[in-house]
Amino acid sequence: MQRNIESAVHGEVLTPLDFKGKDPRLSCDVLVIGSGAGGATVAATAAENGKKVLLIEEGPAYKSSEYSANFSGMTSEIMRNGGATVILGRSPIAYLEGKVLGGSTVLNGGMCWRTPTEVLEEWEARGLEHLSPQKLDPYFDLVEEVIQARYQNVGSEGENNQVFRRGAEAMGWRLQRNKRNQVHCVGTNDCVSGCPTGAKQSTPLTWVPRLLKAGGQVLCYASAQKIIVKQQRVTGVKVRLRKPFGHQDIIIKANKVVVACGAVQTPLLLQRSKIFKNPHLGQHFTVHPNAKVAALFDHPVDSMKGVHQAWQCTEFQEDGILMAPGGVPLSVIAQCFPLMGAELTEQMRLAPYIATAGVLVDDSRSGTVKAGPFGIDLIKYDISDYDQERFIRGVQRLAQIYFAAGARKVYTPFTEIPTLDHPEQIQRLANVLPKVEHTEYFTAHLMGTCRMSATHSEGVVKPSGESWDVQGLYVADASVMPGTIGVNPQVTIMALARLIGEALVENTH
Amino acid sequence: MNPNFQFSMLNRRTLLAVSRAIGPIEVGVEALDIYVLEQIESQVRQFPRLHRLGFCLGLYFIELGGFIGGWGLLPFSLLKRDRATKRLYRLLHSRLTPIRLLANGLRVLVCLSAYGHTEVERWFGFERRAWRKQRIATRQVLMDKISPQKITPVPEPLYTLNDQKQHELLSWESHQELVRAALPTLIEKHQTPDLSISNEIESPFNVEDFTATTSETHVKLDQDKAE
Numbered sequence: 001m002q003r004n005i006e007s008a009v010h011g012e013v014l015t016p017l018d019f020k021g022k023d024p025r026l027s028c029d030v031l032v033i034g035s036g037a038g039g040a041t042v043a044a045t046a047a048e049n050g051k052k053v054l055l056i057e058e059g060p061a062y063k064s065s066e067y068s069a070n071f072s073g074m075t076s077e078i079m080r081n082g083g084a085t086v087i088l089g090r091s092p093i094a095y096l097e098g099k100v101l102g103g104s105t106v107l108n109g110g111m112c113w114r115t116p117t118e119v120l121e122e123w124e125a126r127g128l129e130h131l132s133p134q135k136l137d138p139y140f141d142l143v144e145e146v147i148q149a150r151y152q153n154v155g156s157e158g159e160n161n162q163v164f165r166r167g168a169e170a171m172g173w174r175l176q177r178n179k180r181n182q183v184h185c186v187g188t189n190d191c192v193s194g195c196p197t198g199a200k201q202s203t204p205l206t207w208v209p210r211l212l213k214a215g216g217q218v219l220c221y222a223s224a225q226k227i228i229v230k231q232q233r234v235t236g237v238k239v240r241l242r243k244p245f246g247h248q249d250i251i252i253k254a255n256k257v258v259v260a261c262g263a264v265q266t267p268l269l270l271q272r273s274k275i276f277k278n279p280h281l282g283q284h285f286t287v288h289p290n291a292k293v294a295a296l297f298d299h300p301v302d303s304m305k306g307v308h309q310a311w312q313c314t315e316f317q318e319d320g321i322l323m324a325p326g327g328v329p330l331s332v333i334a335q336c337f338p339l340m341g342a343e344l345t346e347q348m349r350l351a352p353y354i355a356t357a358g359v360l361v362d363d364s365r366s367g368t369v370k371a372g373p374f375g376i377d378l379i380k381y382d383i384s385d386y387d388q389e390r391f392i393r394g395v396q397r398l399a400q401i402y403f404a405a406g407a408r409k410v411y412t413p414f415t416e417i418p419t420l421d422h423p424e425q426i427q428r429l430a431n432v433l434p435k436v437e438h439t440e441y442f443t444a445h446l447m448g449t450c451r452m453s454a455t456h457s458e459g460v461v462k463p464s465g466e467s468w469d470v471q472g473l474y475v476a477d478a479s480v481m482p483g484t485i486g487v488n489p490q491v492t493i494m495a496l497a498r499l500i501g502e503a504l505v506e507n508t509h
Numbered sequence: 510m511n512p513n514f515q516f517s518m519l520n521r522r523t524l525l526a527v528s529r530a531i532g533p534i535e536v537g538v539e540a541l542d543i544y545v546l547e548q549i550e551s552q553v554r555q556f557p558r559l560h561r562l563g564f565c566l567g568l569y570f571i572e573l574g575g576f577i578g579g580w581g582l583l584p585f586s587l588l589k590r591d592r593a594t595k596r597l598y599r600l601l602h603s604r605l606t607p608i609r610l611l612a613n614g615l616r617v618l619v620c621l622s623a624y625g626h627t628e629v630e631r632w633f634g635f636e637r638r639a640w641r642k643q644r645i646a647t648r649q650v651l652m653d654k655i656s657p658q659k660i661t662p663v664p665e666p667l668y669t670l671n672d673q674k675q676h677e678l679l680s681w682e683s684h685q686e687l688v689r690a691a692l693p694t695l696i697e698k699h700q701t702p703d704l705s706i707s708n709e710i711e712s713p714f715n716v717e718d719f720t721a722t723t724s725e726t727h728v729k730l731d732q733d734k735a736e
């Protein structure tokens with residue numbers, strides 16, 4: 001089945017080489033920009049409801065078997081800016097964005113969490129009644145079925161997950177098995193550079209085949225440059241096709257345009273298009289930051305073997321803190337230590353004995369995304385002191401988990417106190433209170449730069465996903481999130497995109 | 510993005526020296542520095558134009574900055590490895606954010622390529638490629654074994670050893686059993702040469718010694734802080 005899906009997708013995906021004419025003009029009912037969690041879902045929904053849909057994607061299309069074992073090579077191929085993307089602020093926050101058919105769903109860890117009920121209740125209270133837990137439940141059911149959100153197969157977990165589980169159990173803390181969108185995941189732990197087995201059900205294996213089956217089209221290597229608007233109504237998009245030698249600009253006409261480029265690229269495209277002014281565009285940017293923690297054991301942990309995050313410790317979720325084991329390749333373990341040269345080589349001899357995990361903190365403040373002059377993107381986010389306190393508490397608890405599982409040493413993300421050699425040293429973190437400026441952060445959950453709102457004065461898009469300012473222009477990706485959700489976002493994004501897809505089909509003006 | 514981008518000669522010299530200063534040359538992999546240079550070049554090709562320019566200027570700064578900033582007369586690429594590493598440490602702990610960012614960015618890029626090299630992974634006991642190959646074949650067996658028609662409704666797992674208890678189900682050993690059971694099929698169907706299923710790696714060091722020495726360092730660090 002898997003093989004059939006892949007050849008169907010790859011047989012039908014168009015590339016710029018399919019456009020031979022000098023000035024091709026295409027037209028469709030609905031043009032969707034971006035093939036990630038939001039874009040692929042909304043495109044399939046519209047096509048299944050009888051619309052003529054074209055989905056364009058800036059990156060290439062890959063088959064599962066083409067994701068190679070060369071991690072740094074893959075970062076150049078399927079990630080924006082070759083994987084070197086950073087949010088600036090009190091401390092730089094590294095992040096990754098997929099630039100490939102499937103967007104960030106190709107890189108993600110596959111965790112499937114529904115939006116927490118209390119978050120949906122808060123959105124409902126803000127006037128977004130269609131996002132109530134009862135109304136969204138059927139959408140979550142559908143999404144989970146389409147992307148095969150299920151528990152892991154026996155034995156695919158590996159020791160990196162097991163030491164975490166044993167430690168949390170010894171502490172008596174609440175542990176939750178993660179549902180992941182996978183069919184027979186065997187724990188190669190290559191999720192971040194593209195699943196080579198085809199187990200992870202990212203959008204090229206789920207929503208994109210549905211789109212194609214319903215008669216939709218997909219065009220890769222096509223980057224949207226500008227949204228074209230006439231009299232406050234969208235008419236099309238200027239698209240740049242990347243060709244083997246140079247590029248070609250074309251105009252694609254559409255009655256409706258859905259921007260789904262992700263929480264960073266969507267506001268940048270809208271700002272560069274200069275089609276409307278809205279004070280909320282590019283604001284309310286939340287990142288659900290995380291920090292790495294590693295631990296040395298005296299038996300091999302082999303963190304590269306076994307799936308990423310089979311478990312999550314949710315004991316402190318009310319405090320906005322999640323902890324999860326995350327096995328990483330050697331090249332990422334090397335980055336955990338602020339060392340270089342011979343010292344790093346010496347330290348890395350311990351690599352097979354090192355377990356890795358992360359602490360995620362629900363943001364208490366937000367940042368901004370702005371298109372600056374000369375094509376410079378200004379992406380800013382400052383970790384607040386309050387969030388830093390929670391990071392310190394989270395790292396302390398993760399250290400407790402690891403020591404309870406028998407760790408000999410714990411490596412923290414704080415350069416002021418990089419290691420803890422004994423459980424008694426955990427208290428040092430609270431005494432020294434490491435500063436934001438001396439902490440290494442990472443994020444993969446970018447959200448909220450075109451937020452959905454009940455009134456024009458509060459956000460960028462209506463409850464239907466249509467822009468408050470331009471008719472026929474929709475946004476359907478992580479940027480429409482009305483607020484921070486505190487959990488992994490792909491299921492929420494897909495549920496909202498499905499809802500927006502339905503609204504778009506119903507809206508006939 | 511510029512698919513034709515290449516570093517200048519001087520940038521290349523600097524990057525080769527940076528890759529030797531950060532990377533694991535002790536491992537003895539031939540031409541590791543050149544491999545790292547090529548990998549970084551292909552990543553930098555994907556940068557937006559201004560970032561690429563900034564990166565190249567940063568490399569010039571690393572090469573000649575010592576002379577300008579007064580922390581060493583020799584260009585970076587002429588330094589011996591340990592001196593070069595020390596200079597990078599200095600930049601990594603600079604009080605100026607752009608310099609810190611540059612040094613950290615280089616550290617991340619070099620680690621990503623150097624420690625991702627097949628031979629380097631193997632030297633450190635991470636047989637990632639062999640493991641990956643074996644797993645891809647294992648999945649194929651599972652896919653063949655459990656046909657799509659039999660896929661259980663979500664969120665149930667697709668494969669459990671029904672007669673075993675929960676904690677046993679999740680153990681690494683039962684997974685190895687599963688792989689072992691599948692081995693003949695694997696060999697027949699996919700002719701995978703490397704089927705090592707061992708999770709055991711010879712310890713290359715004495716953990717006791719290691720933690721003991723670092724504990725001492727930490728007690729000392731604490732004392733220094735207190736003073």
Ligand SMILES: Cc1cc2nc3c(=O)[nH]c(=O)nc-3n(C[C@H](O)[C@H](O)[C@H](O)COP(=O)(O)OP(=O)(O)OC[C@H]3O[C@@H](n4cnc5c(N)ncnc54)[C@H](O)[C@@H]3O)c2cc1C
Nearest residue numbers: 034036038058103104108109110111224477478488489490
């Ligand atoms: C490393 C990593 C791990 C993650 N782990 C998890 C997890 O375990 N669970 C979870 O729920 N979430 C996870 N996430 C987050 C989740 O994958 C993302 O939140 C989600 O994919 C975002 O969906 P999106 O539609 O907003 O954007 P994306 O999925 O990023 O898709 C945007 C697409 O638009 C394309 N695009 C951008 N600009 C243009 C343009 N101008 N023209 C044409 N195309 C364009 C991009 O190339 C990209 O393909 C992870 C993310 C990462 C990076």
Ligand code: SF4
Nearest residue numbers: 185188189190191195
């Ligand atoms: S662990 Fe491996 S098999 Fe499982 S989803 Fe990730 S990449 Fe695919």
